[in-house]
Amino acid sequence: MHEFEEAIRDLVSIVGAFRRTGTNTKLAPAMPSFSYLLSKKQREKIDKICVAEGWAATECRGVEINASTVNHILDSRLAQGVSEQFVADILVAAYNQFSEIHVNKKYKDEENKEQAFFLNGIKKLQFANVTWNAVAVVxxxxxxxxxxxxxxxxxxxxxxxxxxxxxxxxxxxxx
Incomplete structure:
Protein backbone atom coordinates (compact mmCIF):
# COMPACT_ATOMS: atom_id res chain seq x y z
CA MET A 1 0.00 0.00 0.00
CA HIS A 2 1.30 3.46 -0.86
CA GLU A 3 2.32 5.55 2.18
CA PHE A 4 -0.17 8.32 1.42
CA GLU A 5 -3.04 5.85 1.15
CA GLU A 6 -1.95 4.19 4.38
CA ALA A 7 -1.79 7.58 6.14
CA ILE A 8 -5.33 8.46 4.94
CA ARG A 9 -6.72 5.12 6.07
CA ASP A 10 -4.97 5.39 9.45
CA LEU A 11 -6.24 8.94 10.01
CA VAL A 12 -9.84 7.96 9.15
CA SER A 13 -9.53 4.96 11.48
CA ILE A 14 -8.12 7.07 14.34
CA VAL A 15 -10.81 9.75 13.99
CA GLY A 16 -13.46 7.02 13.73
CA ALA A 17 -12.22 5.45 16.97
CA PHE A 18 -12.37 8.84 18.72
CA ARG A 19 -15.92 9.30 17.45
CA ARG A 20 -17.01 5.85 18.68
CA THR A 21 -15.68 6.58 22.17
CA GLY A 22 -17.23 10.05 22.24
CA THR A 23 -13.83 11.72 22.53
CA ASN A 24 -13.49 15.16 20.97
CA THR A 25 -10.67 15.08 18.40
CA LYS A 26 -9.80 18.68 19.25
CA LEU A 27 -8.91 17.61 22.80
CA ALA A 28 -6.39 15.02 21.65
CA PRO A 29 -2.82 16.13 22.40
CA ALA A 30 -1.35 15.39 18.98
CA MET A 31 -3.79 14.36 16.30
CA PRO A 32 -2.01 13.47 13.08
CA SER A 33 -2.14 15.65 10.01
CA PHE A 34 -0.22 15.63 6.77
CA SER A 35 -0.29 17.12 3.31
CA TYR A 36 -1.15 15.74 -0.08
CA LEU A 37 1.60 17.05 -2.37
CA LEU A 38 0.24 18.40 -5.63
CA SER A 39 1.58 17.10 -8.92
CA LYS A 40 3.30 19.63 -11.19
CA LYS A 41 0.22 19.64 -13.44
CA GLN A 42 -2.06 20.30 -10.45
CA ARG A 43 0.17 23.15 -9.20
CA GLU A 44 0.05 24.71 -12.66
CA LYS A 45 -3.75 24.35 -12.75
CA ILE A 46 -4.12 26.04 -9.33
CA ASP A 47 -1.87 28.87 -10.57
CA LYS A 48 -3.96 29.25 -13.76
CA ILE A 49 -7.19 29.32 -11.75
CA CYS A 50 -5.79 32.02 -9.45
CA VAL A 51 -4.74 34.17 -12.43
CA ALA A 52 -8.03 33.65 -14.31
CA GLU A 53 -10.12 34.47 -11.23
CA GLY A 54 -7.96 37.41 -10.13
CA TRP A 55 -7.00 35.64 -6.90
CA ALA A 56 -3.62 36.02 -5.25
CA ALA A 57 -1.28 33.14 -5.97
CA THR A 58 -0.82 30.47 -3.34
CA GLU A 59 2.68 29.58 -2.25
CA CYS A 60 1.77 26.19 -0.82
CA ARG A 61 2.34 23.08 -2.88
CA GLY A 62 0.29 20.70 -0.75
CA VAL A 63 -3.18 20.35 0.75
CA GLU A 64 -3.33 19.83 4.50
CA ILE A 65 -5.53 16.94 5.60
CA ASN A 66 -6.17 16.83 9.34
CA ALA A 67 -8.36 15.19 11.96
CA SER A 68 -10.83 18.08 12.04
CA THR A 69 -11.49 17.78 8.30
CA VAL A 70 -11.80 14.00 8.47
CA ASN A 71 -14.23 14.36 11.39
CA HIS A 72 -16.35 16.76 9.32
CA ILE A 73 -16.33 14.35 6.37
CA LEU A 74 -17.29 11.43 8.61
CA ASP A 75 -20.16 13.49 10.08
CA SER A 76 -21.72 14.10 6.71
CA ARG A 77 -20.90 10.82 4.92
CA LEU A 78 -21.74 8.38 7.73
CA ALA A 79 -25.17 10.03 7.90
CA GLN A 80 -25.60 8.91 4.28
CA GLY A 81 -24.96 5.30 5.26
CA VAL A 82 -21.42 4.90 3.96
CA SER A 83 -18.66 3.24 6.01
CA GLU A 84 -15.42 4.67 7.35
CA GLN A 85 -13.68 2.49 4.75
CA PHE A 86 -15.65 4.20 1.96
CA VAL A 87 -14.77 7.64 3.35
CA ALA A 88 -11.10 6.62 3.21
CA ASP A 89 -11.64 5.39 -0.37
CA ILE A 90 -13.11 8.80 -1.29
CA LEU A 91 -10.12 10.65 0.16
CA VAL A 92 -7.57 8.34 -1.45
CA ALA A 93 -9.25 8.72 -4.85
CA ALA A 94 -9.82 12.49 -4.60
CA TYR A 95 -6.27 13.33 -3.55
CA ASN A 96 -4.58 11.64 -6.46
CA GLN A 97 -2.21 12.70 -9.22
CA PHE A 98 -4.96 12.05 -11.78
CA SER A 99 -7.52 14.34 -10.14
CA GLU A 100 -8.60 17.31 -12.22
CA ILE A 101 -8.97 20.71 -10.58
CA HIS A 102 -11.96 22.97 -11.23
CA VAL A 103 -13.20 26.22 -9.67
CA ASN A 104 -16.02 25.85 -7.16
CA LYS A 105 -18.25 28.33 -8.98
CA LYS A 106 -21.09 28.05 -6.49
CA TYR A 107 -19.12 29.71 -3.71
CA LYS A 108 -17.21 32.04 -6.01
CA ASP A 109 -20.48 33.54 -7.22
CA GLU A 110 -22.49 33.45 -3.99
CA GLU A 111 -20.05 33.81 -1.11
CA ASN A 112 -16.91 35.20 -2.72
CA LYS A 113 -14.81 32.31 -1.45
CA GLU A 114 -11.82 30.96 -3.29
CA GLN A 115 -12.35 27.21 -3.58
CA ALA A 116 -11.53 24.43 -6.01
CA PHE A 117 -12.77 20.92 -6.61
CA PHE A 118 -10.36 18.01 -6.87
CA LEU A 119 -12.25 15.61 -9.09
CA ASN A 120 -11.08 12.09 -9.87
CA GLY A 121 -13.04 10.82 -12.84
CA ILE A 122 -10.62 7.96 -13.51
CA LYS A 123 -10.85 5.90 -10.31
CA LYS A 124 -14.47 4.90 -9.83
CA LEU A 125 -15.90 3.92 -6.46
CA GLN A 126 -18.70 1.42 -5.83
CA PHE A 127 -21.36 2.01 -3.18
CA ALA A 128 -24.95 0.70 -3.03
CA ASN A 129 -24.57 -0.84 -6.50
CA VAL A 130 -23.86 2.60 -7.99
CA THR A 131 -20.62 3.91 -9.50
CA TRP A 132 -19.34 7.15 -7.99
CA ASN A 133 -16.54 9.65 -8.50
CA ALA A 134 -14.46 11.05 -5.65
CA VAL A 135 -14.53 14.81 -5.08
CA ALA A 136 -12.67 16.96 -2.55
CA VAL A 137 -13.28 20.64 -1.92
CA VAL A 138 -10.18 22.69 -1.18
Whole structure:
Protein backbone atom coordinates (compact mmCIF):
# COMPACT_ATOMS: atom_id res chain seq x y z
CA MET A 1 0.00 0.00 0.00
CA HIS A 2 1.30 3.46 -0.86
CA GLU A 3 2.32 5.55 2.18
CA PHE A 4 -0.17 8.32 1.42
CA GLU A 5 -3.04 5.85 1.15
CA GLU A 6 -1.95 4.19 4.38
CA ALA A 7 -1.79 7.58 6.14
CA ILE A 8 -5.33 8.46 4.94
CA ARG A 9 -6.72 5.12 6.07
CA ASP A 10 -4.97 5.39 9.45
CA LEU A 11 -6.24 8.94 10.01
CA VAL A 12 -9.84 7.96 9.15
CA SER A 13 -9.53 4.96 11.48
CA ILE A 14 -8.12 7.07 14.34
CA VAL A 15 -10.81 9.75 13.99
CA GLY A 16 -13.46 7.02 13.73
CA ALA A 17 -12.22 5.45 16.97
CA PHE A 18 -12.37 8.84 18.72
CA ARG A 19 -15.92 9.30 17.45
CA ARG A 20 -17.01 5.85 18.68
CA THR A 21 -15.68 6.58 22.17
CA GLY A 22 -17.23 10.05 22.24
CA THR A 23 -13.83 11.72 22.53
CA ASN A 24 -13.49 15.16 20.97
CA THR A 25 -10.67 15.08 18.40
CA LYS A 26 -9.80 18.68 19.25
CA LEU A 27 -8.91 17.61 22.80
CA ALA A 28 -6.39 15.02 21.65
CA PRO A 29 -2.82 16.13 22.40
CA ALA A 30 -1.35 15.39 18.98
CA MET A 31 -3.79 14.36 16.30
CA PRO A 32 -2.01 13.47 13.08
CA SER A 33 -2.14 15.65 10.01
CA PHE A 34 -0.22 15.63 6.77
CA SER A 35 -0.29 17.12 3.31
CA TYR A 36 -1.15 15.74 -0.08
CA LEU A 37 1.60 17.05 -2.37
CA LEU A 38 0.24 18.40 -5.63
CA SER A 39 1.58 17.10 -8.92
CA LYS A 40 3.30 19.63 -11.19
CA LYS A 41 0.22 19.64 -13.44
CA GLN A 42 -2.06 20.30 -10.45
CA ARG A 43 0.17 23.15 -9.20
CA GLU A 44 0.05 24.71 -12.66
CA LYS A 45 -3.75 24.35 -12.75
CA ILE A 46 -4.12 26.04 -9.33
CA ASP A 47 -1.87 28.87 -10.57
CA LYS A 48 -3.96 29.25 -13.76
CA ILE A 49 -7.19 29.32 -11.75
CA CYS A 50 -5.79 32.02 -9.45
CA VAL A 51 -4.74 34.17 -12.43
CA ALA A 52 -8.03 33.65 -14.31
CA GLU A 53 -10.12 34.47 -11.23
CA GLY A 54 -7.96 37.41 -10.13
CA TRP A 55 -7.00 35.64 -6.90
CA ALA A 56 -3.62 36.02 -5.25
CA ALA A 57 -1.28 33.14 -5.97
CA THR A 58 -0.82 30.47 -3.34
CA GLU A 59 2.68 29.58 -2.25
CA CYS A 60 1.77 26.19 -0.82
CA ARG A 61 2.34 23.08 -2.88
CA GLY A 62 0.29 20.70 -0.75
CA VAL A 63 -3.18 20.35 0.75
CA GLU A 64 -3.33 19.83 4.50
CA ILE A 65 -5.53 16.94 5.60
CA ASN A 66 -6.17 16.83 9.34
CA ALA A 67 -8.36 15.19 11.96
CA SER A 68 -10.83 18.08 12.04
CA THR A 69 -11.49 17.78 8.30
CA VAL A 70 -11.80 14.00 8.47
CA ASN A 71 -14.23 14.36 11.39
CA HIS A 72 -16.35 16.76 9.32
CA ILE A 73 -16.33 14.35 6.37
CA LEU A 74 -17.29 11.43 8.61
CA ASP A 75 -20.16 13.49 10.08
CA SER A 76 -21.72 14.10 6.71
CA ARG A 77 -20.90 10.82 4.92
CA LEU A 78 -21.74 8.38 7.73
CA ALA A 79 -25.17 10.03 7.90
CA GLN A 80 -25.60 8.91 4.28
CA GLY A 81 -24.96 5.30 5.26
CA VAL A 82 -21.42 4.90 3.96
CA SER A 83 -18.66 3.24 6.01
CA GLU A 84 -15.42 4.67 7.35
CA GLN A 85 -13.68 2.49 4.75
CA PHE A 86 -15.65 4.20 1.96
CA VAL A 87 -14.77 7.64 3.35
CA ALA A 88 -11.10 6.62 3.21
CA ASP A 89 -11.64 5.39 -0.37
CA ILE A 90 -13.11 8.80 -1.29
CA LEU A 91 -10.12 10.65 0.16
CA VAL A 92 -7.57 8.34 -1.45
CA ALA A 93 -9.25 8.72 -4.85
CA ALA A 94 -9.82 12.49 -4.60
CA TYR A 95 -6.27 13.33 -3.55
CA ASN A 96 -4.58 11.64 -6.46
CA GLN A 97 -2.21 12.70 -9.22
CA PHE A 98 -4.96 12.05 -11.78
CA SER A 99 -7.52 14.34 -10.14
CA GLU A 100 -8.60 17.31 -12.22
CA ILE A 101 -8.97 20.71 -10.58
CA HIS A 102 -11.96 22.97 -11.23
CA VAL A 103 -13.20 26.22 -9.67
CA ASN A 104 -16.02 25.85 -7.16
CA LYS A 105 -18.25 28.33 -8.98
CA LYS A 106 -21.09 28.05 -6.49
CA TYR A 107 -19.12 29.71 -3.71
CA LYS A 108 -17.21 32.04 -6.01
CA ASP A 109 -20.48 33.54 -7.22
CA GLU A 110 -22.49 33.45 -3.99
CA GLU A 111 -20.05 33.81 -1.11
CA ASN A 112 -16.91 35.20 -2.72
CA LYS A 113 -14.81 32.31 -1.45
CA GLU A 114 -11.82 30.96 -3.29
CA GLN A 115 -12.35 27.21 -3.58
CA ALA A 116 -11.53 24.43 -6.01
CA PHE A 117 -12.77 20.92 -6.61
CA PHE A 118 -10.36 18.01 -6.87
CA LEU A 119 -12.25 15.61 -9.09
CA ASN A 120 -11.08 12.09 -9.87
CA GLY A 121 -13.04 10.82 -12.84
CA ILE A 122 -10.62 7.96 -13.51
CA LYS A 123 -10.85 5.90 -10.31
CA LYS A 124 -14.47 4.90 -9.83
CA LEU A 125 -15.90 3.92 -6.46
CA GLN A 126 -18.70 1.42 -5.83
CA PHE A 127 -21.36 2.01 -3.18
CA ALA A 128 -24.95 0.70 -3.03
CA ASN A 129 -24.57 -0.84 -6.50
CA VAL A 130 -23.86 2.60 -7.99
CA THR A 131 -20.62 3.91 -9.50
CA TRP A 132 -19.34 7.15 -7.99
CA ASN A 133 -16.54 9.65 -8.50
CA ALA A 134 -14.46 11.05 -5.65
CA VAL A 135 -14.53 14.81 -5.08
CA ALA A 136 -12.67 16.96 -2.55
CA VAL A 137 -13.28 20.64 -1.92
CA VAL A 138 -10.18 22.69 -1.18
CA UNK A 139 -9.93 26.27 0.09
CA UNK A 140 -7.42 28.32 -1.86
CA UNK A 141 -7.85 31.42 0.32
CA UNK A 142 -6.74 29.85 3.58
CA UNK A 143 -3.95 31.56 5.52
CA UNK A 144 -1.36 29.95 7.78
CA UNK A 145 0.02 31.54 10.97
CA UNK A 146 2.71 33.35 8.97
CA UNK A 147 0.01 34.98 6.82
CA UNK A 148 0.84 33.00 3.69
CA UNK A 149 -1.86 31.59 1.47
CA UNK A 150 -2.12 27.84 1.65
CA UNK A 151 -4.46 25.11 0.47
CA UNK A 152 -6.73 23.45 3.02
CA UNK A 153 -9.05 20.48 2.68
CA UNK A 154 -12.64 21.43 3.47
CA UNK A 155 -14.62 18.28 2.70
CA UNK A 156 -14.85 15.30 0.38
CA UNK A 157 -17.74 13.31 -1.01
CA UNK A 158 -18.91 10.87 -3.66
CA UNK A 159 -20.61 12.31 -6.74
CA UNK A 160 -22.62 10.82 -9.58
CA UNK A 161 -22.00 11.57 -13.26
CA UNK A 162 -24.54 14.43 -13.32
CA UNK A 163 -22.74 16.18 -10.47
CA UNK A 164 -19.40 15.58 -12.21
CA UNK A 165 -20.67 17.22 -15.41
CA UNK A 166 -21.94 20.17 -13.36
CA UNK A 167 -18.56 20.57 -11.64
CA UNK A 168 -16.82 20.50 -15.00
CA UNK A 169 -19.16 23.24 -16.26
CA UNK A 170 -20.87 20.96 -18.74
CA UNK A 171 -24.29 21.62 -17.19
CA UNK A 172 -25.30 25.25 -16.77
CA UNK A 173 -26.68 26.42 -13.44
CA UNK A 174 -30.46 26.97 -13.42
CA UNK A 175 -31.54 30.52 -12.70
Missing amino acids: AIDNFNVAGRRQLASITAYHADETKVRKIKGMIKKKR
